Amino acid sequence: MPAFVQSQDCSANDRLALAASVFAHTRNGVMITALDGSILAVNPAFTVITGYSEDEVLGKNPRILKSGRQGADFYKDMWDSIRLHGFWNGEAWNRRKDGAHFAENITVTMVPDAHGHPSHYIAVFSDVTKMSERRRWLEQKSYFDTLTGLPNRVFLMERLTKAIEESKASGVPLAVAFIDLDGFKEVNDKFGHAAGDNLLVQTAGRLAQAIRASDTLARFGGDEFIAVLPDLRNDSILPVLMQRFLDASSLPLELEGIHVRISASIGVAILQADAYSPEELLKAADSAMYVAKREGRNCYRVYRSGLFSL
Numbered sequence: 001m002p003a004f005v006q007s008q009d010c011s012a013n014d015r016l017a018l019a020a021s022v023f024a025h026t027r028n029g030v031m032i033t034a035l036d037g038s039i040l041a042v043n044p045a046f047t048v049i050t051g052y053s054e055d056e057v058l059g060k061n062p063r064i065l066k067s068g069r070q071g072a073d074f075y076k077d078m079w080d081s082i083r084l085h086g087f088w089n090g091e092a093w094n095r096r097k098d099g100a101h102f103a104e105n106i107t108v109t110m111v112p113d114a115h116g117h118p119s120h121y122i123a124v125f126s127d128v129t130k131m132s133e134r135r136r137w138l139e140q141k142s143y144f145d146t147l148t149g150l151p152n153r154v155f156l157m158e159r160l161t162k163a164i165e166e167s168k169a170s171g172v173p174l175a176v177a178f179i180d181l182d183g184f185k186e187v188n189d190k191f192g193h194a195a196g197d198n199l200l201v202q203t204a205g206r207l208a209q210a211i212r213a214s215d216t217l218a219r220f221g222g223d224e225f226i227a228v229l230p231d232l233r234n235d236s237i238l239p240v241l242m243q244r245f246l247d248a249s250s251l252p253l254e255l256e257g258i259h260v261r262i263s264a265s266i267g268v269a270i271l272q273a274d275a276y277s278p279e280e281l282l283k284a285a286d287s288a289m290y291v292a293k294r295e296g297r298n299c300y301r302v303y304r305s306g307l308f309s310l
Contacts, residue, residue, distance in 0.1 A: 265299065
């Protein structure tokens with residue numbers, strides 16, 4: 001046998017051995033499937049990440065890992081990308097053998113045969129659960145109030161900006177309610193900050209139950225809350241919502257074993273042609289809220305182009 005043939009054979013064997021070693025020792029999970037989706041091979045990292053041994057998954061469909069978190073549109077987009085580009089990369093949630101969900105960064109690649117036709121699929125993935133949870137925690141901290149769990153000022157301004165755009169496009173009225181608790185400072189001074197925080201949490205929960213599914217309730221700061229109220233298709237909706245807020249704010253609260261009752265002053269601004277920005281709407285609602293406070297509290301006032309009314 002010619003020496004160069006032996007050298008080529010040796011080189012080919014070395015490459016196969018190297019590929020097998022990489023497959024066995026990479027920290028990323030690897031799964032190879034036939035065109036019908038049946039699993040043909042997995043590596044040890046696959047078992048470490050998913051909890052399934054090779055024997056448990058051979059011949060099975062990767063759907064055994066499905067968490068249910070991704071819908072049909074997600075998988076349609078994935079397969080469209082594979083057919084068009086030959087691969088797809090993204091983040092998905094799957095399920096381990098013990099039922100726990102995990103986040104993975106995964107690349108699915110179509111493997112062609114000698115003629116360029118699809119032959120197999122290979123999926124390479126890594127467990128990014130901790131990274132994903134950290135990202136979600138940061139998003140939660142950035143957009144939600146740590147005390148009440150309600151959306152915070154940053155979330156509010158983004159939501160209000162979008163709601164204004166939608167109202168302008170549809171022509172359906174939008175309102176903003178500025179809710180300020182009456183008597184909160186007195187409770188804070190008498191019972192302490194812990195009791196004051198408890199009051200805010202309880203009141204936030206009650207106000208959240210008073211809004212509609214389409215509404216957004218946010219903590220604006222201190223004892224102030226903002227409700228974004230889109231889709232006000234008839235004049236009867238707003239008074240009903242305002243009464244709900246007043247009732248929710250005035251229910252007795254138990255603090256330090258004592259029943260305490262507070263109330264709320266509410267200012268409402270309805271989107272007008274001369275007040276399209278979020279800041280202008282909030283300023284108008286704030287002005288109406290102070291009118292409600294001056295006129296006895298536990299009531300609401302509506303700002304309409306410089307005029308205040310019930």
